Amino acid sequence: MRFVDEFRDAAKARALSAQISALCEPGRHYKFMEVCGGHTHTIYKHGLEDYLPETVTLVHGPGCPVCVIPMGRVDDAIAIAEQPDVIMTTFGDMMRVPGGNGSFLDANAAGADIRMVYSPLDSLKIARENPDKRVVFMAIGFETTAPSTAMTVLRAAAEGLENFSIFCNHVTIIPAIKAILDSPDLRLDGFIGPGHVSTVIGCRPYDFIARDHNKPLVCAGFEPLDILQSVYQLLIQLAEGRSEVENQYSRVVPWDGNPRALKAIGETMELRPYFEWRGLGFISHSALQVREAYAVHDAERVFDVPGVRVADPKACQCGEVLKGVLKPWECKVFGTACTPETPIGTCMVSSEGACAAYYNFGRFSRDRVRQATALPSPTVRVPSS
Amino acid sequence: MCLGIPGEVVEILVDRPDLAMVDVSGVKRAINIGLLDKGEVGPGDWVLIHVGFAMSKIDEEEAKAAMEFLEGIGQAYEEEMAALLESRIE
Amino acid sequence: MSARDLHENHVTDEAGQDEHVIGSEHRGREQQVLDRIDKARRRKAKIREERITMAHGAGGKATHTLIEAVFLDAFRNPMLEKMEDQAVFPVAEGRLAFTTDSYVVSPLFFPGGDIGELAVNGTVNDLAMSGARPLHLSAGFILEEGFAIADLQRIAASMAAAATAAGVTIVTGDTKVVQRGKADGCYINTAGVGVLEREVTLEAGRARPGDKVLVSGPIGDHGVTIMLARGELDISSDITSDTAPLAGLVDTLLSSVDGVRCLRDATRGGVATILNEVAVASDVAVVVDEASVPMRTEVRGASEILGIDPLYVACEGRMVIVVDGTQADAALAALRSHPLGAGAAIIGEVKADPPTLVLLRTEFGGTRIVDMLIGDPLPRIC
Numbered sequence: 001m002r003f004v005d006e007f008r009d010a011a012k013a014r015a016l017s018a019q020i021s022a023l024c025e026p027g028r029h030y031k032f033m034e035v036c037g038g039h040t041h042t043i044y045k046h047g048l049e050d051y052l053p054e055t056v057t058l059v060h061g062p063g064c065p066v067c068v069i070p071m072g073r074v075d076d077a078i079a080i081a082e083q084p085d086v087i088m089t090t091f092g093d094m095m096r097v098p099g100g101n102g103s104f105l106d107a108n109a110a111g112a113d114i115r116m117v118y119s120p121l122d123s124l125k126i127a128r129e130n131p132d133k134r135v136v137f138m139a140i141g142f143e144t145t146a147p148s149t150a151m152t153v154l155r156a157a158a159e160g161l162e163n164f165s166i167f168c169n170h171v172t173i174i175p176a177i178k179a180i181l182d183s184p185d186l187r188l189d190g191f192i193g194p195g196h197v198s199t200v201i202g203c204r205p206y207d208f209i210a211r212d213h214n215k216p217l218v219c220a221g222f223e224p225l226d227i228l229q230s231v232y233q234l235l236i237q238l239a240e241g242r243s244e245v246e247n248q249y250s251r252v253v254p255w256d257g258n259p260r261a262l263k264a265i266g267e268t269m270e271l272r273p274y275f276e277w278r279g280l281g282f283i284s285h286s287a288l289q290v291r292e293a294y295a296v297h298d299a300e301r302v303f304d305v306p307g308v309r310v311a312d313p314k315a316c317q318c319g320e321v322l323k324g325v326l327k328p329w330e331c332k333v334f335g336t337a338c339t340p341e342t343p344i345g346t347c348m349v350s351s352e353g354a355c356a357a358y359y360n361f362g363r364f365s366r367d368r369v370r371q372a373t374a375l376p377s378p379t380v381r382v383p384s385s
Numbered sequence: 386m387c388l389g390i391p392g393e394v395v396e397i398l399v400d401r402p403d404l405a406m407v408d409v410s411g412v413k414r415a416i417n418i419g420l421l422d423k424g425e426v427g428p429g430d431w432v433l434i435h436v437g438f439a440m441s442k443i444d445e446e447e448a449k450a451a452m453e454f455l456e457g458i459g460q461a462y463e464e465e466m467a468a469l470l471e472s473r474i475e
Numbered sequence: 476m477s478a479r480d481l482h483e484n485h486v487t488d489e490a491g492q493d494e495h496v497i498g499s500e501h502r503g504r505e506q507q508v509l510d511r512i513d514k515a516r517r518r519k520a521k522i523r524e525e526r527i528t529m530a531h532g533a534g535g536k537a538t539h540t541l542i543e544a545v546f547l548d549a550f551r552n553p554m555l556e557k558m559e560d561q562a563v564f565p566v567a568e569g570r571l572a573f574t575t576d577s578y579v580v581s582p583l584f585f586p587g588g589d590i591g592e593l594a595v596n597g598t599v600n601d602l603a604m605s606g607a608r609p610l611h612l613s614a615g616f617i618l619e620e621g622f623a624i625a626d627l628q629r630i631a632a633s634m635a636a637a638a639t640a641a642g643v644t645i646v647t648g649d650t651k652v653v654q655r656g657k658a659d660g661c662y663i664n665t666a667g668v669g670v671l672e673r674e675v676t677l678e679a680g681r682a683r684p685g686d687k688v689l690v691s692g693p694i695g696d697h698g699v700t701i702m703l704a705r706g707e708l709d710i711s712s713d714i715t716s717d718t719a720p721l722a723g724l725v726d727t728l729l730s731s732v733d734g735v736r737c738l739r740d741a742t743r744g745g746v747a748t749i750l751n752e753v754a755v756a757s758d759v760a761v762v763v764d765e766a767s768v769p770m771r772t773e774v775r776g777a778s779e780i781l782g783i784d785p786l787y788v789a790c791e792g793r794m795v796i797v798v799d800g801t802q803a804d805a806a807l808a809a810l811r812s813h814p815l816g817a818g819a820a821i822i823g824e825v826k827a828d829p830p831t832l833v834l835l836r837t838e839f840g841g842t843r844i845v846d847m848l849i850g851d852p853l854p855r856i857c
Contacts, residue, residue, distance in 0.1 A: 001779065003391035003448060004391060013840055014840070015459040047837050047839065048839070091436075148438045196435065199441045250447040251444050251451055252441050252443055362844065372826050390780055410773060411776055412703075412773050
């Protein structure tokens with residue numbers, strides 16, 4: 001597969017790994033946060049940590065849009081789905097997220113009509129084909145996905161499809177990163193920036209991180225070599241005493257983002273004054289809602305939504321995991337009460353959640369795994385002469 | 386954070402110019418190219434696909450540059466390793 | 476000559492003689508009608524309806540017509556034609572293998588096959604995985620009122636063809652009809668009997684460190700075909716289902732190599748599920764080499780678009796083989812010598828540690844765990 005396979009080349013990975021080791025100052029520990037759930041997934045899926053020295057730690061951030069949805073919003077969505085003549089449509093990831101009273105999957109089994117779609121356009125198609133039903137699209141995601149939802153709303157408006165609406169749970173990345181930077185618990189050396197969000201917002205929004213907080217950020221692609229190269233670039237910056245925003249994913253990310261995408265979002269949506277993020281609490285101007293002009297396509301206006309705030313279960317420590325303060329295995333209920341089969345929190349449900357990634361892919365002692373797979377440690381230390 | 390996959394544009398649909406048929410490893414799907422500028426992509430171009438939309442045209446020059454950088458690192462590594470081995474022989 | 480004449484011609488020489496004359500004409504015509512009915516009843520049953528109705532499930536005339544016209548007509552074999560409540564046949568001395576499976580696939584017809592073909596091959600394969608020679612199948616149908624009989628005939632024809640290809644006969648069956656909305660068109664259950672002529676015991680618990688793991692061909696074809704055939708995803712490709720009867724392939728393998736520990740056909744949950752079952756049953760580690768796992772590029776492409784892991788996607792004509800490590804190459808050669816094993820490959824090995832885990836050496840050179848599937852492979856989107 002072009003533009004994929006060449007960025008998974010093991011030989012190049014070994015070379016990068018050697019350079020990374022060479023760049024590490026003896027005795028110094030490095031902590032880089034990869035903001036994006038997609039990065040978390042790639043790291044575990046390909047066993048990327050085998051290529052990093054012990055002194056480099058990748059911390060998982062809050063960039064998993066499913067993970068940050070509070071339980072109350074899941075309940076709201078289910079309440080909409082349970083109304084007569086409603087077809088609720090959603091991405092696959094949402095199906096097993098537990099609300100206060102069960103998940104979409106449970107609601108579907110109990111008689112609600114909830115269908116999985118790959119694209120919001122598929123949802124629109126269902127609306128076209130079912131004029132007597134009210135079709136709702138569960139819109140989740142960061143700025144990567146918001147333009148697609150926006151374009152779909154614009155299409156719905158153009159076609160006069162009044163039976164189509166969205167339940168908007170789009171969130172924005174910068175406030176989440178700000179919350180991390182303002183958190184006293186974390187001492188990070190740099191950021192691996194969210195590559196696909198950046199195709200929309202570009203790289204400029206991250207300037208404040210380098211300028212005001214003195215931390216380098218490298219906007220990274222999603223193949224294993226992309227992430228390794230980004231770590232390499234971060235280490236070079238640190239070695240040279242720089243803190244800048246760099247674009248490793250330049251084959252896809254334009255520095256100024258995608259103006260048409262931003263225009264579509266701006267036309268159909270506006271920032272909410274505040275929004276609750278699971279684990280991070282209320283953050284102002286961090287989420288999107290549908291504009292008045294498109295009210296007929298706003299599920300929150302069309303339906304009566306309970307809007308009850310549901311507190312996370314006491315045992316759940318998703319918040320700290322999302323902030324990178326706790327590693328998945330440090331959560332008290334990880335692997336015992338909270339497993340992919342019986343998830344308590346969202347980090348364990350979403351395939352991009354740190355806990356799910358760690359549980360499914362990485363949970364065994366790396367040494368024992370390496371022994372069993374008979375792979376020598378690919379991190380070769382090039383000795384200093 | 387979101388699943389984006391590269392695909393090759395096969396054709397722009399005649400009756401719906403905001404749609405393109407895209408091929409990902411032999412699997413085809415119609416993708417909305419409304420987020421790209423008019424005429425920005427045509428058959429043979431590659432785009433990044435996310436939930437049924439093309440988000441960006443893949444810049445083949447930049448991809449080539451990225452590969453060259455990685456190859457360069459690989460080269461440096463091999464030279465270093467070769468030097469390492471040589472020095473041991475002495 | 477009028478009837479009156481007939482009547483008047485009746486000469487009463489002998490009392491009975493008169494009635495006989497009229498009677499035999501009358502009775503002659505009556506007999507003609509009865510003969511006609513008798514002939515009609517003996518004629519081959521023909522279905523006139525287009526759709527299944529509740530009457531077809533009542534066990535009476537309509538049911539019999541359905542069975543004769545659709546199933547008997549397709550399956551054609553002496554045991555079935557007896558139309559007894561059961562099929563009776565002699566068994567060889569030794570061990571029997573017995574299995575059952577139900578088929579609820581949607582859509583019923585898809586590129587590369589249909590529910591009927593799956594129903595035969597799936598059960599044949601379950602028998603074959605023990606090393607048994609599959610003999611006879613039963614076929615139970617649950618039909619939804621309103622189901623098109625033409626579709627049922629298509630399915631029966633597929634089953635007949637699959638049975639012939641697999642060398643088995645469908646010897647007994649059952650048909651039930653449920654009201655509209657209570658079933659999804661057609662559900663099929665097949666049970667199968669086979670005979671173990673070889674002295675083999677193939678079980679998931681017999682793997683031991685040093686064994687090698689093979690797969691008989693490219694993985695994931697069936698599951699991806701079904702997902703795309705559902706039509707909800709608007710994705711088109713050339714992938715077809717890999718449904719196939721594997722008894723011949725198993726026979727070729729077991730004739731060449733005697734160190735096979737276990738055979739499993741990779742259906743729901745894919746190859747990863749089987750490897751986990753073996754790892755747990757044998758208390759060993761299974762280490763897989765991602766680069767060695769055969770997969771069509773389209774299956775890879777579809778999986779990337781949908782965000783699913785091909786290791787968990789169903790196949791319907793592929794098996795996983797665990798064999799004594801020293802015989803792995805011979806096993807591979809045996810598989811590849813058979814048309815259904817042309818794409819076979821050695822994909823991994825069995826180790827002692829860490830027990831019950833399946834590990835993957837990624838193409839990238841890293842390592843990760845391949846766990847048991849939770850829920851359905853949900854497409855990863857965001």
